[in-house]
Amino acid sequence: MFPPGRGNDNLDPGDIYLISVFGTNEMFTAVGEGFCLREYQEGHHDQMWICEKDSNYQIGMRNRYTGRFLGTRGAGRLECIAYENLAREWLTFTRLTLGGYSINVNPDLTAKRRPLQRVDGDSPHLKVGEVATQFGLHKIKNPVFRRFEWVIPGRLARSSAPYYSGEDVDENINETSIEFLNNYGIKHIISLNSIELPPRPRGWLRAAGISYSHIKAMEYAAVTQEQFDQIWNAYNKSRVTIIYCGYGDGRTGMAISAIQLFQGRALDDNDYRENGVQCPSQIAALNVLRDRINSDESRSGSADILDTQPPPYTVPENTAPEKKQK
Numbered sequence: 647m648f649p650p651g652r653g654n655d656n657l658d659p660g661d662i663y664l665i666s667v668f669g670t671n672e673m674f675t676a677v678g679e680g681f682c683l684r685e686y687q688e689g690h691h692d693q694m695w696i697c698e699k700d701s702n703y704q705i706g707m708r709n710r711y712t713g714r715f716l717g718t719r720g721a722g723r724l725e726c727i728a729y730e731n732l733a734r735e736w737l738t739f740t741r742l743t744l745g746g747y748s749i750n751v752n753p754d755l756t757a758k759r760r761p762l763q764r765v766d767g768d769s770p771h772l773k774v775g776e777v778a779t780q781f782g783l784h785k786i787k788n789p790v791f792r793r794f795e796w797v798i799p800g801r802l803a804r805s806s807a808p809y810y811s812g813e814d815v816d817e818n819i820n821e822t823s824i825e826f827l828n829n830y831g832i833k834h835i836i837s838l839n840s841i842e843l844p845p846r847p848r849g850w851l852r853a854a855g856i857s858y859s860h861i862k863a864m865e866y867a868a869v870t871q872e873q874f875d876q877i878w879n880a881y882n883k884s885r886v887t888i889i890y891c892g893y894g895d896g897r898t899g900m901a902i903s904a905i906q907l908f909q910g911r912a913l914d915d916n917d918y919r920e921n922g923v924q925c926p927s928q929i930a931a932l933n934v935l936r937d938r939i940n941s942d943e944s945r946s947g948s949a950d951i952l953d954t955q956p957p958p959y960t961v962p963e964n965t966a967p968e969k970k971q972k
Contacts, residue, residue, distance in 0.1 A: 653782020660794030706731035722774035
């Protein structure tokens with residue numbers, strides 16, 4: 647029995663993969679804290695790997711069964727020990743002209759990455775070698791939270807809305823999306839989607855121990871200063887959090903930038919754009935927030951207030967209220 651596909655699927659954060667020795671049914675398999683190659687078994691979670699990208703844009707592969715990342719330790723052994731995507735767990739996938747991928751690792755934390763290679767003979771193990779072995783990537787299911795990545799590993803993540811395919815209304819919470827959240831230990835959602843989840847899926851989240859904060863934001867539009875405060879309060883009082891909107895760029899990037907400002911980060915327009923902020927009104931709103939935080943810090947003489955509550959917001963005089971987004 648062979649895995650699905652040819653092994654040439656694209657690598658995208660948030661998707662789940664089988665990894666094969668290219669052209670065979672030998673699959674990457676987690677065995678406790680160890681690793682080996684085993685014959686493909688349909689539906690076995692120990693052969694499934696979730697692609698994750700951390701805040702340094704480094705790729706790691708987390709085993710769906712153990713929750714540990716594929717990585718290297720002493721003597722170039724391939725193991726599954728770490729629960730975080732650390733430097734020894736960073737992987738580089740390079741598409742090969744003959745099909746499949748080579749996988750490079752950094753076993754001794756130097757600048758040079760080396761390829762994974764099949765151990766000679768029939769051994770079910772891989773080693774850090776000099777000649778790259780061909781490996782296949784097989785995407786096994788459609789993504790739930792597309793473009794998933796950690797902003798602060800183990801604390802704050804971002805993604806598209808679950809099952810997003812072009813419209814905010816695509817957002818859907820079901821057993822599969824809750825399983826995805828549980829796999830990452832996520833216990834809180836901040837949604838900037840223009841549409842709030844209906845009562846039933848909110849109830850399913852509560853039953854799974856996942857809280858939900860909806861802060862309505864329209865696509866390509868800024869949120870209000872009061873909503874920035876709501877974002878910070880929702881994040882600051884919660885556990886591991888994911889933020890999404892629709893596609894996961896502009897509104898999500900605005901919320902990420904706001905949290906970083908509240909935490910005392912010094913951000914400018916380029917930083918906002920790096921976070922995914924898309925339009926001038928969003929950048930302008932973040933600059934008002936930045937000035938408000940800096941002004942309050944100057945008056946108080948201490949940044950401690952940022953750890954407890956947002957600074958007060960006062961509407962400037964002679965300023966007409968914004969028109970509501972249609």
